[in-house]
Amino acid sequence: MFNQIFKYYIKAFLCVLVCVSCTKDVDFNQFNDLQLTPVFESSLVYIDEPANKFLVNGNETSYLQDSVNIDFFNDSFVVDHLVKAEFLLETTNSINRSFIVEVDMFDDSNQLQHRFSFSSSGSPDHSPLVTEHLEVFENDALEALKNTTKLVFTLYILPGEPINENTIGRITLKSKGSFYLKIER
Amino acid sequence: MIKKHIFIIIILVSCFALSQNKQILYGFSDIPQALLLNPGGKVTNDWYFGIPLLSHIHVNVGTTGSTVYDVFANDGRDFNLKLQNAIYSMKSNDFLSINEQLEVFSGGFKIGPSYEKDKYISFGLYQEFDFIGYFPKDYAILAYEGNQSNINRVFKASDFNAKAELISVFHVGYNKKVNKNFTFGVRGKIYSSIMNANSTNNKGYFITVDGTNNFYDHIFNLDLELRTSGLTSLTGDNANSETALKDIKKRLFLGGNLGLGFDVGFTYQLNKQWMVDASLQDVGFIRHTKDVENYKVEGNYVFEGVNPLFPETGTGQTAEDYWNEIKTQFEDVFVVDTTYTKYTTWRPEKLNVSVNYTFGEKTSQECNCLIPDGGYQNAIGLQLFAVNRPRQPQLALTAYYYRRIFKGLQAKATYTLDSYTLSNIGLGVSANIGNLNFYVMADNFLEYQNVYNAQSVSLQLGFNYIFKKHED
Numbered sequence: 312m313f314n315q316i317f318k319y320y321i322k323a324f325l326c327v328l329v330c331v332s333c334t335k336d337v338d339f340n341q342f343n344d345l346q347l348t349p350v351f352e353s354s355l356v357y358i359d360e361p362a363n364k365f366l367v368n369g370n371e372t373s374y375l376q377d378s379v380n381i382d383f384f385n386d387s388f389v390v391d392h393l394v395k396a397e398f399l400l401e402t403t404n405s406i407n408r409s410f411i412v413e414v415d416m417f418d419d420s421n422q423l424q425h426r427f428s429f430s431s432s433g434s435p436d437h438s439p440l441v442t443e444h445l446e447v448f449e450n451d452a453l454e455a456l457k458n459t460t461k462l463v464f465t466l467y468i469l470p471g472e473p474i475n476e477n478t479i480g481r482i483t484l485k486s487k488g489s490f491y492l493k494i495e496r
Numbered sequence: 497m498i499k500k501h502i503f504i505i506i507i508l509v510s511c512f513a514l515s516q517n518k519q520i521l522y523g524f525s526d527i528p529q530a531l532l533l534n535p536g537g538k539v540t541n542d543w544y545f546g547i548p549l550l551s552h553i554h555v556n557v558g559t560t561g562s563t564v565y566d567v568f569a570n571d572g573r574d575f576n577l578k579l580q581n582a583i584y585s586m587k588s589n590d591f592l593s594i595n596e597q598l599e600v601f602s603g604g605f606k607i608g609p610s611y612e613k614d615k616y617i618s619f620g621l622y623q624e625f626d627f628i629g630y631f632p633k634d635y636a637i638l639a640y641e642g643n644q645s646n647i648n649r650v651f652k653a654s655d656f657n658a659k660a661e662l663i664s665v666f667h668v669g670y671n672k673k674v675n676k677n678f679t680f681g682v683r684g685k686i687y688s689s690i691m692n693a694n695s696t697n698n699k700g701y702f703i704t705v706d707g708t709n710n711f712y713d714h715i716f717n718l719d720l721e722l723r724t725s726g727l728t729s730l731t732g733d734n735a736n737s738e739t740a741l742k743d744i745k746k747r748l749f750l751g752g753n754l755g756l757g758f759d760v761g762f763t764y765q766l767n768k769q770w771m772v773d774a775s776l777q778d779v780g781f782i783r784h785t786k787d788v789e790n791y792k793v794e795g796n797y798v799f800e801g802v803n804p805l806f807p808e809t810g811t812g813q814t815a816e817d818y819w820n821e822i823k824t825q826f827e828d829v830f831v832v833d834t835t836y837t838k839y840t841t842w843r844p845e846k847l848n849v850s851v852n853y854t855f856g857e858k859t860s861q862e863c864n865c866l867i868p869d870g871g872y873q874n875a876i877g878l879q880l881f882a883v884n885r886p887r888q889p890q891l892a893l894t895a896y897y898y899r900r901i902f903k904g905l906q907a908k909a910t911y912t913l914d915s916y917t918l919s920n921i922g923l924g925v926s927a928n929i930g931n932l933n934f935y936v937m938a939d940n941f942l943e944y945q946n947v948y949n950a951q952s953v954s955l956q957l958g959f960n961y962i963f964k965k966h967e968d
Contacts, residue, residue, distance in 0.1 A: 462804075
């Protein structure tokens with residue numbers, strides 16, 4: 312019975328529609344041309360450490376290191392639609408020691424996929440010195456990013472005036488990612 | 497000055513919209529289905545029955561935003577550019593509305609002492625589909641541009657606002673002519689909801705602002721819910737088309753989620769030529785208790801990135817605690833909770849009010865005199881229609897001209913102001929061939945030249961078998 316309802320209904324509806332209406336040329340296949348190109352930005356990691364964080368049991372350490380496991384870059388949506396990415400890292404250093412910031416990117420089987428680093432100069436008068444680094448991911452680097460499931464951050468402290476409990480200054484790191492997507496039918 | 501007037505008119509008109517408006521049928525007392533719009537309307541027949549499944553077919557589709565033609569015209573212009581224009585030109589109050597009704601059966605008859613049958617009983621069962629969806633502007637902008645160019649812009653969660661329902665309605669109406677000037681009526685309704693989905697009360701926002709510890713703070717404050725009934729059993733793993741069809745049939749005949757409602761209305765003859773009437777339809781609710789499944793996203797979260805080094809500093813928190821906390825906070829907000837809480841929906845109440853003036857008494861060619869009780873041949877009037885919608889009531893104002901062309905053929909032309917267009921002209925005719933009555937009506941005639949470019953299209957038609965003792 313339900314089928315009949317629809318049969319009658321559609322027939323009657325079409326009859327009336329055909330009798331009274333005309334249409335102009337439309338092309339619904341144009342939907343296949345759909346292309347969205349949004350750009351999303353997100354904060355990534357941040358660090359804010361005073362000079363004396365580089366003391367372990369009273370002795371100066373040559374680096375600080377930790378890692379972040381991340382399932383975002385290898386997500387199938389990202390893999391399919393990410394066409395370019397940029398990481399902007401900004402350090403503000405008021406310690407009278409220079410640093411190297413290094414980011415190592417590993418895949419699931421712990422294979423290094425990509426590595427980048429930059430230096431942040433020491434500040435002899437402890438005024439905040441800002442250093443920026445822009446890492447662009449395109450082509451091979453983009454593929455490396457899409458394989459990445461672990462980021463390792465290392466802060467190397469370069470030789471200079473020894474650090475003790477009273478050493479002045481701190482180092483901060485801010486970072487954000489810009490993700491250029493291209494979504495097509 | 498003129499500019500100001502135009503502005504005021506545009507503002508006024510943008511509040512007007514027709515949807516579920518049957519401005520041509522309203523007050524068209526030659527058609528029995530007019531009693532569904534005003535149970536206290538004038539009754540002109542002794543009894544009738546609707547031809548099953550064909551007695552009332554109604555479709556109304558309307559959009560206040562861009563039309564299908566705006567986006568899909570085969571004009572060689574870049575599709576994405578046209579889409580972009582549509583997204584940027586539409587507002588979050590723009591909507592798409594679809595309303596469809598199909599009468600399964602209906603009938604009515606006069607009752608009372610044989611010398612004065614002043615009461616009328618009508619009844620029937622009809623199926624109705626109703627959808628309204630507002631344009632989710634902020635979601636569209638976020639998907640289209642991303643947040644990079646929208647730092648500090650608030651993306652409102654409430655921009656997602658839509659509801660759809662498929663119901664059947666069993667109804668019985670009582671109409672009483674109290675005296676020659678006053679008629680009133682009521683109609684009781686039992687609703688059976690076949691399917692329902694609604695998400696009309698979303699709150700919260702997403703915003704990216706400059707942060708303190710990092711470049712940005714991403715603030716999520718979300719309270720979103722989609723409630724459904726009658727869908728899970730049809731779409732679930734155990735569902736197949738055979739059982740689904742059986743289920744739908746059962747629900748069509750009062751086997752769904754049930755509700756109650758009523759219509760009331762009256763007609764009052766002020767004097768021989770002036771008449772006012774009004775009705776309130778679908779004051780009622782549906783209680784959704786069976787086959788309910790709701791989805792909810794709720795929570796607050798501020799994301800500023802993560803601190804990979806020594807997160808335990810100062811607070812005694814271990815690195816593991818730190819990671820677990822971030823994970824929990826994320827899940828609290830973004831993992832969709834499924835609940836089975838029963839809920840109640842209210843039917844969209846509708847109000848009709850009209851003022852009517854009749855003129856042009858019928859003269860007999862035989863004696864060149866007025867036929868007593870022959871009635872007037874013309875009527876003009878104003879009708880106001882309002883329907884309660886999730887965001888704001890929608891209104892439509894109609895001026896009409898009604899004419900009895902000759903015995904058994906009546907016509908009504910309408911001009912309606914609504915938010916879709918300023919040139920909504922409608923036309924309806926009702927014809928009797930013997931006892932068989934046929935009516936058809938449609939509005940927005942000027943837009944039928946290109947249906948794809950129409951902001952709204954409305955059609956009603958039907959067949960009845962009508963019996964009258966006193967034909968005029």
